[in-house]
Amino acid sequence: MLPRHPHRTEDCRAISEILQRVGDKWTVLVVGKLGDGPLRFNELRSAVGGISQKMLTTTLRGLERDGFVTRTVFPTIPPRVDYELTDLGYELLVPVGALGEWARKNTERVKAARARFDGLHA
Amino acid sequence: MLPRHPHRTEDCRAISEILQRVGDKWTVLVVGKLGDGPLRFNELRSAVGGISQKMLTTTLRGLERDGFVTRTVFPTIPPRVDYELTDLGYELLVPVGALGEWARKNTERVKAARARFDGLHA
């Protein structure tokens, strides 16, 4: 059994907030790709794959607003815009990566549980 | 600067999946409360606070399906149903707690960045 300590409501709320912030459909994928280095808009778009440009814009604006990403515009023609993780963005990658690691190691257990549940409630 | 290693798409997808699984409005709050020990339906309801009974049911079914929670029915009158974290559920609490810890420590930085962004784009 793992350590047990009381979980205060306020802490859980904070956790819930950040998880909803980061738990939308595209945020972690975008942050993950930017974790390998700065990318231009369309580079990012094809690197992530399957994301509409509206959602990429929305996601990037949100990340920029919260200080996870910087947006650099080169006033050339055609325009060029680079997106890069801030230090805060890289730091976020650590606990998110840990959760990802956990996910990778436990997908099978979840899939098994799911199959069993679906079998029982057929 | 923090360590940089390539983030493969498949891994990012796995992270994204688990984050969306756990990133809905109530899941972590419910799991957090259950982290302190088993609870009955209405105990959980009032412990979480603000959750409708429909969403509590939905959330619990999902957690049960994925093997994070067990559901124990006592065939008494009135009925009594206990919910408890499985080992998998407790283990999930670890990386989620780490992310929560990160969130607690960095909320101020995010709030500052957000205020700055909103100020510039007033």
Place this chain on the structure above:
DNA sequence: CTGGATCCTTGCGGATACTG
């Protein structure tokens, strides 16, 4: 190339009423 504006579909989540 970057991304704003618009339309449209979908599903989450809340409120309420009913049941064993």
Place this chain on the structure above:
DNA sequence: CAGTATCCGCAAGGATCCAG
């Protein structure tokens, strides 16, 4: 007490067109 069933509003997200 512990749910199920139903209706409904709203916002997320996709597709498309347009602009600098």
